[in-house]
Amino acid sequence: MARPLPPLNALRAFEAAARLGSVSRAAGELHVTHGAVSRHIRALEDELGRPLFVREGRGLALTAEGVRLRDAAGEAFAPLRATWAALRRDSRPAALVLGCPGSLLARWVIPRLERLARELPEVKLHLSAQEGGFDAALTGLDAALLLGEAPWPADWQAHSLAPERIGPVLSPRHVRFDALRVAPAGTLRDEPLLHTASRPQAWPRWFDAQQLDPAPLRLGTGFDHLTYLLEAAAAGLGVAIAPQELVQADLDSGRLVAPWGFVETGGEWALCGVRGNRDPRLPALADWLRRELA
Structure with a gap:
């Protein structure tokens, strides 16, 4: 009894080769060998009983059956690729919005960003220069890095980093x-x-x-x-x-x-967030800042 659908791996290999016009490029995209892609295509052709590609000069050309299967496979795989990419983007945490005074940002934070990215890759920052202080709600921010003195606003959770x-x-x-x-x-x-x-x-x-x-x-x-x-x-x-x-x-x-x-x-250096914010990046960032200030 014939299968209602071709094997998924074979169909992926065919669709990539047909879309890219090359078995080698398809192998590169799928991270498999040239031979693996060729074997998948031959398996489809054997099951169909007709060729999907014919050799044309130094390259490959699709047969009429190959064009029909390419178009159908493309219509199926394109939305799958788009949906998968969107799901992966959505699963990544948004950048942590960190506010700090402009002078502190320019003279201390920015020179350390490369090291921060290398040593704490899970913490992606969006930096916001703030002048004139921070409101109690830290509006528009996930956290604030600042120099100041306790007591801090009651709504804040302050991570003490180093004495000023x-x-x-x-x-x-x-x-x-x-x-x-x-x-x-x-x-x-x-x-x-x-x-x-x-x-x-x-x-x-x-x-x-x-x-x-x-x-x-x-x-x-x-x-x-x-x-x-x-x-x-x-x-x-x-x-x-x-x-x-x-x-x-x-x-x-x-x-x-x-x-x-x-x-x-x-006074002290402090990393402050709104009380109740359980973002695990905040204590991780506080520990990194303590090491830098030490």
């Missing part, structure tokens, strides 16, 4: 560099200090940690973003204050120096 450390930095291009780099910390009270509007407490906190009265300090030019502040410092326009991790590359290259060191502020 800040310190003054200046460039060898600064007009008083040779004198300042060997001067005691108290000398900075007489300098017009570069600062950011978002962290007005940074300089007073650093002076307190040095057991120096911050009252006499003079704030010079202010900037909206830390990135601009540090570019001004690198241009020799003054002494800036910044988190250690965000200037480490500049310190390593000699573009900036930190003669007075860094101190902990009581």
Whole structure:
């Protein structure tokens, strides 16, 4: 009794060879040998009792029966391929949307993205630069990477990553560099200090940690973003204050120096998500960030 349908593997091999016009290309697409595709086609021809291909020069041409079977097989396999591809796309988790301040994104996160992709391939990120803080619902985000101080909003689950450390930095291009780099910390009270509007407490906190009265300090030019502040410092326009991790590359290259060191502020690096978010990528990302910050 004849089978109502040809063997599926044989039909796949025939359809690929007919669509691609080559047994070799069909073998490559199906990840089998040239001989395996040829055997499947011969099996169909033997069962049908008629050829599906004829040799034409150095290639193959379909017979009338081959054209009919190609068209029917193509109509069957094309929607199957499309549906399978869509199901595979749908099964992949969406990118984790991570918000962080623009300066942190530019100076610390982006230089590490290649290593993150290599060491944590299951975490695909969509990065969103945020300025002006985060709302309690983390609207539009799966998580936020930030520098700040507890207590965090009650709706957040915070993964503590590392203590924040800040310190003054200046460039060898600064007009008083040779004198300042060997001067005691108290000398900075007489300098017009570069600062950011978002962290007005940074300089007073650093002076307190040095057991120096911050009252006499003079704030010079202010900037909206830390990135601009540090570019001004690198241009020799003054002494800036910044988190250690965000200037480490500049310190390593000699573009900036930190003669007075860094101190902990009581703040921390934190990865924060909305409480109740059980996405397993968040603790995995937090562990990776801790290792980087260590």
